[in-house]
Amino acid sequence: MRRSSCEFVIPTWHSYLATLQYRERRKNTPITMRLLGIASSLAALLGTGMPSITTALTIRIVRSLIANPVGLVHAEVKQLPLPTSCTGVSAQRFPGTVASGWSVMKIAGGLRGVRTVTWDVNGHMLVSEAGKGISVHTFGDNGCINSTATLISNVQLNHGLALTPDSKTLYASGERSVWSWTYDPVARTVSNQKTVITGMDSGIHSTRNVMVVKSQPNLILVQVGSNANLDMQSAQPATGRAIIKIFDTSTAPAAGHNYKTAGEVFAYGLRNEIGFIQDPAGIVWGVENSGDVRERNPPQLV
Secondary structure (H helix, E strand, O other): OOOOOEEEEEEOEEEOOEEEEEEOOOOOOOOEEEEEEEOOOHHHHHHOOOOEEEOOOOHHHHHHHOOOOOOOOOOOOOOOOOOOOOOOOOOOOOOOOOOOOOOEEEEEEEEOOEEEEEEOOOOOEEEEEOOOEEEEEEEOOOOOEEEEEEEEEOOOOOOOEEEOOOOOEEEEEOOOOEEEEEEEOOOOEEEEEEEEEEOOOOOOOOOOOEEEOOOOOOEEEEEEOOOOOOOHHHHOHHHOOOEEEEEEHHHOOOOOEEOOOOOEEEEEOOOOOOEEEEOOOOEEEEEOOOOOOEEOOOOEEO
């Protein structure tokens, strides 16, 4: 069911649901990757000893995910408290029940189709709102949002959002293209829009996840899903479906890299890996979305 707006809540604990491991490319060193597995449930994942990460509403803790690669400079961001309430923010429509040791705090409402959230080096929160664009939010000393503005208005943007470690370049994706902007984390403005990637297929999966390789921020990973539950043709990487590819943005032509013919294959055979992020050890954790509907006639299984 579609909703015209959505809530934004912060959990105090978080765990990844899948993991993709790769060795970062350094000059001629090949990138390798293996799918380690998809956890069947959060409880099962926690029981395996896979990483869980405390993510209270503090930029310092969130930025621990980004690590501090050699040669990259990060601003010192004031640690904020986790608020118990924020003025002007309505109660959660669907509060649910959380397990012991977890808590949820709503910090914003009235957003449209929130897909990806990231933070710049100054602690400002950027939000990808599908079919609307990208908004930027600042925080007060009480940990609540104290200003909200539209950073980019573009109805084609529908999912992917990523910043380089220095927050000077922003990437965002639509169904067919990925764009970049020069971003100013002090003024919270963008300029110099460029097309980085084009030529991605449209189909049943329209979202494209984007990730910057932290140690080589000119490299980005971009994902395209399958066009069916059983997309047999996507067994061939040349189709550019059910795949993650890696691109060097510093060599992108004026019209952008063609997704199918340019770049390198990072992984394929992934039906719809719409969420993935790199941890400090260089491991990429992702969520693999399997089939939507399975049928056996008779009976029908959903």
